[in-house]
Amino acid sequence: MTKERFTALLQLYYDDKLSGAELQELLTAAEDPVYQVEFEAFIDKGFASGYFKGGSTPDQARKALSLIQLEGASQHTRAAVVWYRRPKYWAGAASLIFVLAMLLFYLAPSKKAQSQMAVIPQNADSLHIAPGSQKATLTLSDGSTLSLGNGSRPLSLTQGSSHLSTPDTGLLSYQALPDAGPAGSGYNTVSTPRGGTYRLQLPDGTRVWLNADTKITYPVAFGPSSRSVTVQGEAFFEVAAKAHQPFIVTTATSQTTVLGTAFNVNAYNDRPSSTITLLRGKVQVSTTGGSKVLQPGQQVGIDAKGALHQQLVDTTAVVAWKNGLFDFRSTDMATIMYQLEKWYDIHAVLKGGIGSRHFTGVFPRSYDAAVMLSVMQATDLDVTLNGKTLTLSPKKE
Numbered sequence: 001m002t003k004e005r006f007t008a009l010l011q012l013y014y015d016d017k018l019s020g021a022e023l024q025e026l027l028t029a030a031e032d033p034v035y036q037v038e039f040e041a042f043i044d045k046g047f048a049s050g051y052f053k054g055g056s057t058p059d060q061a062r063k064a065l066s067l068i069q070l071e072g073a074s075q076h077t078r079a080a081v082v083w084y085r086r087p088k089y090w091a092g093a094a095s096l097i098f099v100l101a102m103l104l105f106y107l108a109p110s111k112k113a114q115s116q117m118a119v120i121p122q123n124a125d126s127l128h129i130a131p132g133s134q135k136a137t138l139t140l141s142d143g144s145t146l147s148l149g150n151g152s153r154p155l156s157l158t159q160g161s162s163h164l165s166t167p168d169t170g171l172l173s174y175q176a177l178p179d180a181g182p183a184g185s186g187y188n189t190v191s192t193p194r195g196g197t198y199r200l201q202l203p204d205g206t207r208v209w210l211n212a213d214t215k216i217t218y219p220v221a222f223g224p225s226s227r228s229v230t231v232q233g234e235a236f237f238e239v240a241a242k243a244h245q246p247f248i249v250t251t252a253t254s255q256t257t258v259l260g261t262a263f264n265v266n267a268y269n270d271r272p273s274s275t276i277t278l279l280r281g282k283v284q285v286s287t288t289g290g291s292k293v294l295q296p297g298q299q300v301g302i303d304a305k306g307a308l309h310q311q312l313v314d315t316t317a318v319v320a321w322k323n324g325l326f327d328f329r330s331t332d333m334a335t336i337m338y339q340l341e342k343w344y345d346i347h348a349v350l351k352g353g354i355g356s357r358h359f360t361g362v363f364p365r366s367y368d369a370a371v372m373l374s375v376m377q378a379t380d381l382d383v384t385l386n387g388k389t390l391t392l393s394p395k396k397e
Helices: 003-014 020-030 033-049 058-072 111-115 333-344 370-378
Strands: 103-106 133-139 145-149 156-159 162-168 171-176 187-191 196-201 207-210 215-219 227-238 247-250 255-258 262-267 274-280 283-287 290-294 298-302 308-312 325-332 347-350 358-364 381-386 389-394
Touching: 003 020, 003 033, 133 196, 145 196, 255 262, 274 283, 283 298, 290 298, 290 308, 325 333, 333 347, 333 358, 333 389, 358 370, 370 381
Parallel strands: 171 196, 227 247, 347 389
Antiparallel strands: 103 358, 133 145, 133 187, 156 162, 162 171, 187 215, 196 207, 207 227, 215 227, 227 262, 247 255, 255 283, 262 274, 274 298, 283 290, 298 308, 325 358, 381 389
């Protein structure tokens, strides 16, 4: 196909005049990176004109396009490129018009699903599940609690030797007072519910991002020799460098010691294992089973017995949640549904062995879950929603 033909097909798509055969021709060509310049120009045109709406951005769309082209080139399986058109029943931020946050499915047991181009069914409104938002609860040293995030009043108060404020909706900031006293003036806790996320700046300047269903406890003023916090759930840290004051993160199974670095902690109490992933700097992770020193790009997994398992990982996917994305790389469906349960505050039931199927895709967390679930319906899965219970099972032949 020539680039002129590809551009012409994009224009037909934009004008809503694309035939079924032409759509298949365009979808097939979309996997080829040779058309990336034309595709990106089309993305920019769509966002500039307002034709593409919803929570996605041109950068997110381009990232998804790159992933599609990468996965589409795989010799092991064919990527099913999925396009969304303007669904009339979606409104506001949930109206996903054209998602180049197109999703790629690896439903390994189904060769039929691998070889088909998936088209979105027009009944996704029955699967409406609103995404999470910026919200949390702050527990002060005296046990009193304050709501943070959407709909909450701006905060300005003093705890011990720190001043607390909420300079924007999703951030709680601590500023050490000039006459800061010694540590021991009390501890605060910030906890996010299922369906919540929040950011925190500690008195030393360390920045923390909290994923859904996460809790962090810390002193309102750090001592002179160390900085210690405890975490349950998932959090990303950008630690302020202080050579003589190590930063220590304690979970139920491990202790991570750093000086100045960026790393991710995933340690939910309802999971049998946890992980520490390093993006920059160097950390030491210790458990009852030993210790490991991590270099950037490495992750250590900690099993229920405290044993450590070190490996190289794609850190972009690990911290995608912090950047507002789900980024699945041949991820099993059981793990995907666990993440969706946390973010959308639902309960997932997987039937027929589909928990072991694998999926690859990029999906903005700001979208209604109906977007992803509709893609699943379009392949070989039955997806039903009853209240907050989501059931997935293989489609009956």
